[in-house]
Amino acid sequence: MNNSIGIHALVWVGDWNRETARYAIESAAARGYDRIEIPLLDDWHIDTAATRELLSGNGLAMTGNLFLTDANDITSHDPATVAAGLRRLTGGVDTVAAVGGDHLCGTVYSKLGRYDHAPTPQGRANCVETLRQVADHAAGRGVRIGLELCNRYETNLLNTARQALEILDEIDRPDTCVVHLDTYHMNIEENGMTEPVLACGDRLGYVHIGESHRGYLGTGSVDFDGFFGALGRIGYSGPITFESFSSAVLAPELTDALCIWRDLWTDSADLARHAREFIGRQLVSAGGDGDRRRTGGGPVPAGRHRAV
Structure with a gap:
């Protein structure tokens, strides 16, 4: 398991411009991450050349994340x-490719x-046919498409790993389309955290923690x-990205969509280190x-406990 360890940009910033991009990317690298996941929000006007330069200068890989809305739902x-x-x-694939990224993930199916x-x-x-076209477009640009399973309150199509595997069979683009598991959503929808990973096997291509x-x-x-024990059993070597949201860092487009109504944390650097x-x-x-060498065994923040 030689994984790329990433962190979501919304841990650091609520918008994306030259100043905030530099802050997010340099902060992620300084905390020992080697990947950053950037949400491709409608109101984030990403300067692809500048972002690519910052990523390269800090040695970070990049994932793009997007979601569809009523206006562009491919299950319509x-x-x-x-x-x-x-x-x-x-367009999301093209943005990822332009900044030198390698994955486009998220609720890309509904x-x-x-x-x-x-x-x-x-x-x-309609979803299957559209994703075939997207996969063919992405294959020529070196970008993989991760279908992120979400809970029943955020999509009606893919809530479990089994459902994702079934639709991947229909899309039939195994070199480009992969399962994207997210432990937050799995904790709501799956019977446990082990069997879904084992069921995915080598079709698991991206992970949110x-x-x-x-x-x-x-x-x-x-x-x-x-x-993580199941990841070890299948020899998973793909990206593992930490994702966390708090109203302390505001991106209204996602804050509203994900119902982030309270401060779950206020110190981005401490959260990222932990x-x-x-x-x-x-x-x-x-x-x-x-x-x-980088992670150490540092203390857990006061009032919080290690997983057992």
Whole structure:
């Protein structure tokens, strides 16, 4: 397990310009991360050349993350809406490629938000056909597409690993489309944290590490020992990215979509340090390389406990 360890940009900043990009990227590198995940929000006007230079100068890999809305939901029955989704997704691929990134992940298969109905056969077919086109576009640009499983309140299509594996079979682009597991969502929808990882096997291509309340790792109800142990059993070597949100760092487009109504933390640097150490220890315990030179075994913040 020689994993790229990443951190979500919203741990550091609530928007993206030259100043905030430099701060987020340099802060991530200084805390021992080697990847940053940048949300491709509509109101984040990413200067791809400047971002690429900052990433290269700090030795960071990059993941782009996006979600669809009612206006571009590719499970819609409206051809114009599906076409808008295709443009949104291929545009995201192009942005990732332009900054030298290698993954586009997120809710790339439906809108992010509560549905009032189950998926329809037509909507699923539209999704599959669109993602085939996106995968073909991404393959020529060296970008992998991660289908992030989300809980029932954020999508009606892919809530479990089994559902993701089924739709990947339909998309039939195994070299480009992968399962993206997120421990926060798994903790809501799966029966446990081990079996889904084992079921995915080599089709698992991206991982989000998040606590049950989206705060400090090891202070909620997620079974991280079981999850990292399963990663070790399948020899997972892909990216592992820490994701956490707090209203202390505001990006209104995501704050509203994800219902982040309170401060789960206020000190970005402390949160990031703790998460990097936590992930490093878990990887070592699972038989991987947690890069102990950087992660150490530093103290847990007062009032918080290590996972057991």
